[in-house]
Amino acid sequence: MNRESLNIVVVGHVDHGKSTLIGRLLFDTDSLPQGAIEKVKRISKEKGKDFEYAYLLDAFEEEQKQGITIDTTRLQFKTDKRDYVIIDAPGHKEFLKNMISGAASAEAAILMVDANEGIQEQSKRHGYILSLLGIQKVYVAVNKMDLVDYSEERYSEVRKDFDRFLNTLGVYPIKYIPVSAFYGDNIAEKSEKMPWYNGESILDAIDSLEKEKGLEEKSLRFPIQDIYKFDHRRIIAGRIESGSLKVGDEIVILPSNKTTKVKSIEYWVEKDKKEEVSAGMSVGIIVEDEFFYKRGEIISHKDDIPVVTDTFGGNLFWLGKNDLEKGKKYKLKLSTLEIECEIAKIDKVIDASTLETIENGERVKKNDVAEITIKTKEPIALDEFKNIQSTGRFVLVDDLDVSGGGIITRGSSFEVEKKFKSEDGKVLSIRPRLVTRKDREERLGTASKVIWLTGKAGCGKREIAVNLEKELFDSGKNVYYLDYNQVAESKDDSEGIREVTKVASILQEVGNIVIVTSNYLLREEKEYIKSQVGKENFIEVYVEAPDEVCIERIAPGEKLIDLNERSRDPFISLYIDDPNFDSGEKAKALLGIIL
Structure with a gap:
């Protein structure tokens, strides 16, 4: 082991x-x-x-x-x-x-x-x-x-x-x-x-530290390092940064937006033969279709693609011998990609020693930190750092010297259309938004969150949820309560969680605080929710009540659910020991913790 x-x-x-x-x-x-x-x-x-x-x-x-x-x-x-x-x-x-x-x-x-x-x-x-x-x-x-x-x-x-x-x-x-x-x-x-x-x-x-979930469980990101030709074969080589890939998978190559399938995973000797590879492995694959693909492009699964854009925002730490200048051209390195870019805007500069802030600056001095907007010579594939770290980091090269490094915080309104094939073969296109969630949050004065209440049937989570919705609404927040049973159509619990998450994500995207209730969440379900709504935007509240309390409160026809498999590490726990508890008071107490 x-x-x-x-x-x-x-x-x-x-x-x-x-x-x-x-x-x-x-x-x-x-x-x-x-x-x-x-x-x-x-x-x-x-x-x-x-x-x-x-x-x-x-x-x-x-x-x-x-x-x-x-x-x-x-x-x-x-x-x-x-x-x-x-x-x-x-x-x-x-x-x-x-x-x-x-x-x-x-x-x-x-x-x-x-x-x-x-x-x-x-x-x-x-x-x-x-x-x-x-x-x-x-x-x-x-x-x-x-x-x-x-x-x-x-x-x-x-x-x-x-x-x-x-x-x-x-x-x-x-x-x-x-x-x-x-x-x-x-x-x-x-x-x-x-x-x-x-x-x-x-x-x-x-x-005592716990490791984060493995990179192999995240979305597939396979930056192309090189293309090798052997006899009649063209092998795409590189290192899988996150996710996993197997023979037969349908993939999309971005930003060229080519869709194909993995025909084989190459190997030198028979003992190294694999049908599936995952994060951290350096591999070579052959795909079914002959396209022109090049170093720096990123391979992903078609249902979870990176952002394709020629303009993005980032946080930068500058160490160059010359100041970073607005309008100047630099070389951008992101994973295996190297491309010319220009500093389109210096949104904010922070002096690392004094914390003094300068808005809309013209240059960034050595050792300063800045929020900048970068425009690349042509569209590239990337991720926000909070979603995928390996394709969300970049460095800037000035006069052959690595002079600055940072993380990608946002794509922009310059995003190109994202296209992929549906199951019936039609090409679908999702146009980029000109109004972001951040824009909506600033106008509404509300940080959008997903607050997910879990607990056994009869524990009181739904009563607390509706009262919490009222408390937040009365305090001037945009809020919506989403009951699991109201949305989930699948009989499979995990698939039902995905269905509810999709709706919660849309409601959150338009600037709402979304309250959701379900009986329980497994650890992998929580990780999925965080991947969709943002780790920092997800709050789980476990409403804990003894069986005798739940039995007295349970609705006709409902059964107690064994929650032994439930991941027991919620952000907040509420304990209910009285079947006649005041759900309004519990909601107020919860509101005080959340806000």
């Missing part, structure tokens, strides 16, 4: 202890190459210092460089629970170069800050980079607590300042952990020097 692996990036201001922390993690998990400890002891003695854990990192990297199969940007250690890969990107440029590389994308981050010095300019920049990389699972290690006498007051002060800054970027750390990497306090085990801290050590904290 393969052990689970998690990729972590460790970032922080120079001298805030990143190397010492990594050295400690390698040391405490017994993950160092033979002879490394003796070597560091010798180096430390020669320099007249105590044992320096930071030198372990250098020894480890030197050992890696001598190997053939080890990537020098990766450091590995393991705990009893899983294997870890530390992504070692020593500078901002390395981050940008890795932004379009799926192999280097981190799933979690440890952000280092010195308890004595507090937040520095580079600390803030790393916060921006984590935001641009879309890393949501962030721990902040408040290091060098030994230099402030393990002061709880100083720790709280640093935490408050950093939290205020990171929250403005949409980065919400899971935990702040006070540590002394040099002395090993709260690294592998809890330290007795900080009895006021009730949380976990670094290793326990990262072990």
Whole structure:
């Protein structure tokens, strides 16, 4: 059985202890190459210092460089629970170069800050980079607590300042952990020097992280890397970034909008023969139809295609030696695509140090963050970063130098028509909208959400839902209550959830807060809902009631449903212990939590 692996990036201001922390993690998990400890002891003695854990990192990297199969940007250690890969990107440029590389994308981050010095300019920049990389699972290690006498007051002060800054970027750390990497306090085990801290050590904290669902479960994105010709065969080669693909699948190649089927998945020797491939695999396929297809195009399934557009919006981190200029042409790299582009608009510039904001600027200076609109020479296929990360990241090249990187936040009204074939062979066309959901939300003054109440029959979820609808309506919100039984036609529960989700998504798209009720949601059903309405827009409320309460309230003919298989990790739980409970009061309480 393969052990689970998690990729972590460790970032922080120079001298805030990143190397010492990594050295400690390698040391405490017994993950160092033979002879490394003796070597560091010798180096430390020669320099007249105590044992320096930071030198372990250098020894480890030197050992890696001598190997053939080890990537020098990766450091590995393991705990009893899983294997870890530390992504070692020593500078901002390395981050940008890795932004379009799926192999280097981190799933979690440890952000280092010195308890004595507090937040520095580079600390803030790393916060921006984590935001641009879309890393949501962030721990902040408040290091060098030994230099402030393990002061709880100083720790709280640093935490408050950093939290205020990171929250403005949409980065919400899971935990702040006070540590002394040099002395090993709260690294592998809890330290007795900080009895006021009730949380976990670094290793326990990262072990408690749950991995996101696999990339193979997401929509298919297969960027074409190259076309190879062997005898009579034309093989499309590339790396599957997300989703899965099997022989016989109907696919669409974008932006050229060619539809065909997968004829075969190629292999060198018989033992490598596969009928299905998935995310992370580098593969070659042959399709049934002979088209002209080229590097940079993206293959997807026809029912879940990327956006095709020549204009899109993004958040950018700029590190170029020259300022980014409105109207100037650059080279855009997105997955395997390289194309000329122009900065059509600089919507907003944020100074990374002062947080000062400039609207509709003409240029972006080095180390600043900006919201920009990019226009490409011709339409390209892409995704919003929140939906598919690998095809939602880009970098900009200026004078052959990688100078900026960012994430795609929106397509625009310049989108080309999306065309695909229906089951009866007709070509259907969906025209792009000139009014987006964001536009509607701004006009209505309401952030559209989907609030999904689940629970056993008789628990009271429907009564709470109708009262919640009234409370939201009375407060001036656009709201609509959607009962599962009102919409779902399929007898299959999962298909019924998809039907309801489709209607909820449309209602949400026009700016509504949508309230839905159903008996339960399985984990895969929740993930589907999030993929349609946006993870940040979905709130599940589990209305929990004992069987005796449900039986007394249940409608004639209804049966209690065994919810043992239900995924038990809702955002909010409500408990009902009285069959005659006041549903209006419960709705008001829920309203207070949601808003």
